[in-house]
Amino acid sequence: MLRKIARVIVVYRHSLAIITLFLLILSAYGLTQLRFESDLSKQLPEDLEAVKSYFTLQNEFGTGGSALIYVKIKSTEEVSDIRDPRVIQAMYNLEQRLKQREYVTDTFSIADLCVQILGRLPKNKEEVNFVLSVLPEKARKGLISEDYSSTIIIVNMNRERNQKALVRVYNDIESDIKRSNFPQGVDVVLTGDLGITYKVLEMLQNDMNRTMAVAGVIVILILLYFYKSPIRMLVPLIPLVFGVVMTLGFMGLLGIPLDIATSTIGAMIIGMGIDYGVHVTNRYYEERAKGEPPEVAAEEAIAETGKALLGAALTTIAGFLALSISTLPSLRRLSITLVMGLGLTALNAVIVTPALAILEEDFRRVVLKKEEIISIGGGEGKIAFIFGKWGAWIKRFPWAALLIALVISGVSFYGLTKVTTEVRLEKMIPMDLPEIKALLDIRSEFGGQDEVYVLIKADDVRDPTLVRAILRFEREVKADSYMNNVFSAESIADEVLQKYGYIPQDKEEISEALKDSSLVSSDYSMTIIKFKGNFMGVTQSEFNRIMEYFEQQIKQADFPPGTKVELAGDAYLNYVLNNLVNEELGKISTIGTLIVVLVVFLIFRKPTIATAMIMPMFLGALWTIGYMGLAGIPFSQTLAGVVSMIVGLGVDYGMHITHRFLEELREGNKTPIITAMESVGPGILVGALTTAGGFLALLTAQLTAIHDFGRVLAVGIFASMFSAYLVTPAILQLEFGRKLKEVRE
Template identity: 80%
Template sequence: MLRKIAEIIVVYRHALAVIAMFLLVLSGYGLTQLRFESDLSKQLPEDLEAVKDYFALQNEFNAGSSALIYVKIESTKSVVDVRDPRVIEAIYNLEQRLKEREYVTSTFSIADLCVQILGRLPRSIEEVNFVLNFLPPEAKNGLISGDYSSTLVIVEINRERNQETLIRVYNEITSDIEKSNFPDGVKVILTGDLGITYRILQMLQSDMNKTMAVAGAIVVFLLLYFYKSPVRMLIPLIPLIFGVVMTLGFMGLLGIPLDMATSTVGAMIIGMGIDYGVHITNRYYEERSRGRPPEEAAEEAITETGKALLGAALTTIAGFLALSISILPSLKRLSITLTMGLGLAAINAVIITPALAILEEEIRSLLFKKETRISISGSESKLAGLFRRWGWRIKKFPIGALILALIISIISLYGLSQVTTEVRLEKMIPRGIPEIEALTDIRSEFGGQDEIYILVRADDVRDPEIVRAILRFERAVEADSYYNNVFESESIADEVIEKYGFIPNSKDLIKEALKDSSLVSPDYSMTIIKFKGNFMGVTQEDFDRIMRYFEEEIEMSYFPAGTKVSLAGEAYLNYVLNNLVNSELSRISTIGTVIVVLVVFILFRKPSVSIAMIMPMFLGALWTIGYMGLTGIPFTQTLAGVVSMIVGLGVDYGMHITHRFMEEFREGNKTPIITTMESVGPSILVGALTTAGGFLALLSADLTAIHDFGKVLAVGIFASMFSAYLVTPAILQLEFGKKIGGGESEKD
């Protein structure tokens, strides 16, 4: 059947090329519809309680989205410190501009305090000191640094969380900062939720373009090196370009956004997709070197190599499809895009590559009036000679190869025990970025401005018993500040006590105290307890400990019957995501591996042959995770599906070796393992180098998560390739060696 399809492809290659061009034009329109997504809440399922609470927090209290404007003295030539009246005036001017923005709900700064206490802006540093002396020590430390070199403007924002609005809000606030006339020597940085999210979005856009360009350059260089011809290099490259453009275009048409995971898809498809074209091209030229005419060589390449490519594509796609079972939207989107991209790359390789190879020979014959051939894997190739000797070594010492694989696996098992997770968005940005450096300074100088919210629901939260329960909870948390990093809290209990000095039993009196409160919902069915501190700047282990502390405090707290209390906010979303990544990692990896194994056994049936194929994927995944543990690379939401991906990719190499070995074995070759390594080994190396090259292109990304993603996948490719060279031929030799009998020597 595959041969019949090959004949159709060769005969109707021109018509199929026209169809491909039409799809390419359609994809060009889709490219204009692509959008980027950097909202953390969109990385979690909408029906999750933590996500529902997060949106309730935003909708009812305009909470969970803020901007921190960090004002720091860089030079004391013109300004001594932030108490300088000119700095206070600039901050006041900035706030007035911000308050005119429809999305700014409130602002707070030292300028507000001066106006409240003095009735005007201060005229001297002494007047500023007078104002600061009214503040309790903890309030003063949360607003201005101990050496008076920096201060904060806290801006609460209520906006639509989409790409266009984010960019507009960031640019408008940045413009307001520039127009506020801060004195020379004063540096003002927009950071916090808004600044970090904008920076991530900006990096996503630049990283996608940069990594695709680098991946393309790496692939072009490798193809030029192996094919020695810029024209013949285009034969596997053009179908790949078609596949990448179609993938990104269809993403735009289907409304699939580019996020932390899917923004890598361009470089990944370049790296993985070139493998298909290389194998088809190499087999075509191998058949041409044997004297077959172009059409027959193309049919043979599609038929024989197509069998292995079909199996490799199916198993790789099976591994990627396992990501679709995840409850994390980002992994589902990655599954769809990679499956679509690989499918398009494989189809384009099978349909377009032979047509280009034949066309190139026809044009060359017309121009140069002679026939020339190319081969990178024939017997005359130095690379093929190296693999021929490697095949001889495996034939003589298969047990030694297995022992070497075992030693590497034992080391990797230790690394496996050291693996951690990290999902906080700010940790995805490298050090040295102004927004991150400002956050670090804020945490060290002001105790941190991260927020954790406790959402309290009841029929009427103004019930005196509920208010007392809120006060007890708040005081208990404050008492453990040394443990939970809380430095400030705010609740309706504080507002009631501020008015009366105590919590009255009268509901009417509480209603009077809370009539202008921003901490209760309009229908009084919800209220929040807000805690500020350094929660996100700590290690992942400490972050998890702090979040567990709040969960345990909620469980142990006493609230009246019918009251529902839950954690909410962006910090808590990060914690929930971290737990989901841990659970999804094992589930997706297990299911992905099972699916790939089943596909292999269904396609090839024979257990010993199937085991030879699938061992590289197991070892490749194990060695890669061991590498992550030994080098301290944590699992992120992007890397949660990496095991399933490596499993899907790693089986390809064992499949190509096994398929060629069985072909040679059936034809009566007395040294099938030597012939196999000589012919397929170079192709696997080229494919692995180009695939890893595409992944290594992600190292050029600025975002740490994408950088690590590329590094881990490249290691996975090399680990899978090396294990395929070691284990697959050793297993095949042990299984079929006695049936074959003797063979040629190394010299032969």
């Protein structure tokens, strides 16, 4: 069947080239439709209760996001400290500009307090000191640092959380900051939810372009080294470029956004896709070295290599398809793009590569007047000689190879016990960014400005019994601030107390106190308790403990019957995402592995042969996760599917070795293991180096999540390759070595 298809591809290669060019033009249009996504809520299922509560906060209470503007004295030459009236004036000017923006619901700073207490802006430092002396100590510490070197402006917003809106809002606020006339020596940094999300979006765009460029350079250098010719190098490279452009173009046409996971797709497809073209190219030149004419060599390359490529592509796609069962939209999108990218790249490798190989030979013969033929997969190169020696060693000492694999696995099992998870967005960007430094300073100097909301639903939240229950709950949580890092709290109970000094029994009196409240819905069916503190700046385990504390307090709270109480907000979404990642990790890894094993057994049927093929994927995944634990790399939403991906990729190497071994065995070769390692070993090495090179290109990314993703996948590729060189030939030798010995005797 494959030989017939190969013959059709060779005969109609010019027509197929025209179809490919049409798809490229279509893809070029799709590239203009690509968009980026950095909203955390879009990484979670829409039907999740926490996501529904999150959107309820947005729609009913206008908590569509927040920004913190950090004002710090950088140089004391012109401004001694933050109490300088010129600084207060600039802050007030900035707030007035911000309040004119339709998406800003409220702002708050020391400048507002000065106006409230003095009736105007202060004229000297003594007046600012008077305002600060009126404030309770806790409130003062929450607004201005002890050494008076910094303060904050809190900006509450209600905005659309898409790419265009995010960029517009960020640029608007940056423009307002520049026009507010802060004195020289004062540093003003936009941080918080808005600042960090914008930086993530900006880095996603830059990282995608950078990592694709670096991956391309790495692949080109490796191909130049092995093929020794820039023209011959284009044979496997051009189909790869076609595959990458088509993948990104179809993403734009299908409306698949680029997020933290899918923004790596370009570098990943470059790294993985080159493998297909390399194997077809190597087999073509190997057949030409034997004296076969170009058309026959192309047909043989497609037919013979196609078997291994088809199995490899199917198992890799099977591993990636396991991501599609995830409840996390980001992993489902990654699954679609990877399957589509690998499918397009494999098709281009099989259809375009042979045509280019023949064209390259014609060009060399007619234009360059050269007739030499290269065969890096044959038995005459230095690399092939090394692999031949390796095959001979495996042939003599198969048990030694298995023992080495066992020792490495033992160390990896220890690393497994050290693996953790981390999903918070701010932990995925470099700690030396001004926005992150400012956020860390805010947490250390002002007690933290992270928010956790408790959403309360009832028939009527003005019920005095419910208001008292809210007050009790709020005070109990604040009393445990040493455990939960809560800095301050705000609720309708506080507003009622502020007006009357007590909680009235009359609902109408409570209504009077809440008539201008932003903490209650228009129909009085919902209200929120807003807790502020340092929740996100702690370790993941500490963050989980704090969120679990809130969940436990809600369960134990004495609210009236019929009242529904639940956590909500960005911080809680991070906690829910962390739990989902832990659940998805086990589910996706298990199902992905089972699918790949099933595909291998369905294709090859024989247990020993199938085991020889699948062992590298098991060991590659085990060694990689062990490395993550030892290196302190946590699982994130991006890395949740990494085991399934390594399983899908790792089986390819064992498949190529096994396929060539069986081919040599059928042809009567008495040392098939040596010939198999000699012939496909170099091709696997080139493929692994280029694949890992594509992944290592992700190390140039600024986002820590993408950086770790590339490092882990590169380790996974090398681990799978090394285990294939060790375990697959050893198992094949143990299974068939005795039979071969009997035949020789």
